[in-house]
Amino acid sequence: MSRIPHVVPRGPLRLLVALLTLAAAALVGCAGPADAPPAAAPQAPSSSGFPVTIEHALGSTTITKAPERVVTIGWSDQDPVLALGVVPVGTTEWFNEQPGAIFPWARDAAKGQVPEIVSNAGEINFEKVAALKPDLILALYEGLDQAEYDTLSKIAPTVANSKDFDQFGATWQDMTRTTGRALGRSDQAEQLITDLEARLAAVATAHPNWANQTMLVMATVENGTYGVFSPQDPKARFFASLGFRTQPDWISPRVSDNLATVSAEEAALLDVDRLAWTSDPDTLRTLEADPIYNRLDVVRSQHVLYLDYTTPPFPGAAVTFNSVLSIPYALDQVVPMLEEGDRR
Numbered sequence: 001m002s003r004i005p006h007v008v009p010r011g012p013l014r015l016l017v018a019l020l021t022l023a024a025a026a027l028v029g030c031a032g033p034a035d036a037p038p039a040a041a042p043q044a045p046s047s048s049g050f051p052v053t054i055e056h057a058l059g060s061t062t063i064t065k066a067p068e069r070v071v072t073i074g075w076s077d078q079d080p081v082l083a084l085g086v087v088p089v090g091t092t093e094w095f096n097e098q099p100g101a102i103f104p105w106a107r108d109a110a111k112g113q114v115p116e117i118v119s120n121a122g123e124i125n126f127e128k129v130a131a132l133k134p135d136l137i138l139a140l141y142e143g144l145d146q147a148e149y150d151t152l153s154k155i156a157p158t159v160a161n162s163k164d165f166d167q168f169g170a171t172w173q174d175m176t177r178t179t180g181r182a183l184g185r186s187d188q189a190e191q192l193i194t195d196l197e198a199r200l201a202a203v204a205t206a207h208p209n210w211a212n213q214t215m216l217v218m219a220t221v222e223n224g225t226y227g228v229f230s231p232q233d234p235k236a237r238f239f240a241s242l243g244f245r246t247q248p249d250w251i252s253p254r255v256s257d258n259l260a261t262v263s264a265e266e267a268a269l270l271d272v273d274r275l276a277w278t279s280d281p282d283t284l285r286t287l288e289a290d291p292i293y294n295r296l297d298v299v300r301s302q303h304v305l306y307l308d309y310t311t312p313p314f315p316g317a318a319v320t321f322n323s324v325l326s327i328p329y330a331l332d333q334v335v336p337m338l339e340e341g342d343r344r
Contacts, residue, residue: 049184057167058149058160066184067136071129073119073152074141074161076234078102079323080172080179081138082109084188090132092119092142095309095317103317105329124148130155136182140175141234143167168258169232173197176324192324199328203335204243209342213273215244216251221286221293224264230255234322235278238330242338248272264292271296274341276305278316303341307334 051064071090072078078091078101087110091101100114118128122142129137129152137158144152144160152158159182162170173193180189204210217235220227229236231247240246250269254260262269275298277283284306287293298304309316315337318330 049181049186052181052184054159054178054181055163056160057163058144058146061153061157061159063136063157063182065135067134067182069132069134070136070138070183071118071132071134071156073124073129073137073139073144073158074175075121076141076321076323076326077138077175077179078115079106079321079325080140080176080189081183082106083176083192083324084180084183084185085109086183087111087113088115089134090118090129091115092121093117094121094320103314103321103326104312105318105321105326109325124152126151126155138179138182140170140178141168166230166232166258168234169230171237172234172323172327196324196327199331200241203331204241207243207338207342210243210338211245213244214248215239215246215274215276216248216270216272217246218270218275218277219259221283221290224292226262226264226267226270226293227259228262228270230258230260233258235276235319238319238322238327239276242335244274267292267296271298274298274303274305274338276307276319278307278309278320280308280310302344305334305337305341 050066051062053060053062067086070081070086070088072081072088073092075092075094078088081088082102093101097117100110101117102110102114116128116132118125118132134156137152137156139149139152139158139160140162142161149158149160159178161167162174162178165171165174176189176193177186180186215236217229217233217239218226219229228251231237231240231251236246248269251260254262270293277287279287293299307316307319308314309320313333315330315333318326318333322330
């Protein structure tokens with residue numbers, strides 16, 4: 001099964017690691033043809049923009065000067081950093097690991113550099129983080145607890161997830177904008193946001209029928225229960241940005257830990273206009289053998305997207321990241337699939 005935000009590893013072991021690392025981290029910290037992704041000209045960090053204080057879910061963080069060594073703990077945080085012209089020295093693996101956690105849509109921006117992996121989707125190696133001597137740590141698409149945040153903050157200024165969204169619910173615009181402030185590249189961030197919003201709007205305008213269709217982004221199928229991603233999840237936000245309705249009346253009251261659950265007896269709730277799975281081959285085999293699922297009209301009419309995130313060209317991974325770098329790539333992959341569905 002995929003590593004998805006509703007199963008963030010937490011628990012006594014991770015807390016113990018965080019607590020044991022506090023003192024060591026403190027010492028090390030003191031030592032020291034598609035349309036291409038939006039490509040605003042690299043902006044030199046503005047010294048006049050510092051110090052900058054960023055409020056977040058775990059407090060506020062002051063950055064005194066333009067960072068040069070950035071570590072990204074958030075599962076997709078490397079993308080806005082790269083989009084703004086900075087190659088992080090440390091990144092986080094999520095799924096189908098690529099060297100340095102750099103996927104195809106980000107390779108040009110990485111300029112051949114391969115960051116050190118310091119975290120694996122929630123399991124942070126604090127010693128590796130400290131050894132890289134970062135001057136900024138970003139944990140925007142993460143769900144740090146207080147002990148973890150305290151540990152990281154002793155290594156370098158650390159910006160946690162936004163206080164305005166669920167832990168894994170911030171928009172790509174918010175993460176790009178926050179990254180721009182932290183790097184002293186706010187003007188460049190705003191230009192990237194403006195350009196990409198224009199492209200998304202153009203796609204939605206070109207497909208007005210999508211605004212009349214409900215799309216559910218599916219997460220899991222286990223023991224006769226189906227998991228549907230929250231409308232705040234980046235994958236659902238991706239399809240909403242194309243015009244699809246992603247919030248049927250029943251979904252919000254059921255959301256817990258980023259998922260709404262639907263039992264086999266309630267499977268008719270899933271019989272909407274479109275379904276999308278960011279899936280792997282195991283999930284697909286499970287669905288193929290599921291008689292209840294295969295009786296749904298949306299399945300029988302072949303209005304389901306199966307977006308594999310395990311093999312190139314990684315359409316499922318691009319939608320899952322839903323970042324300022326991955327969205328243009330995802331559009332190139334997914335829009336033709338949606339248009340094919342329109343013809344069925």
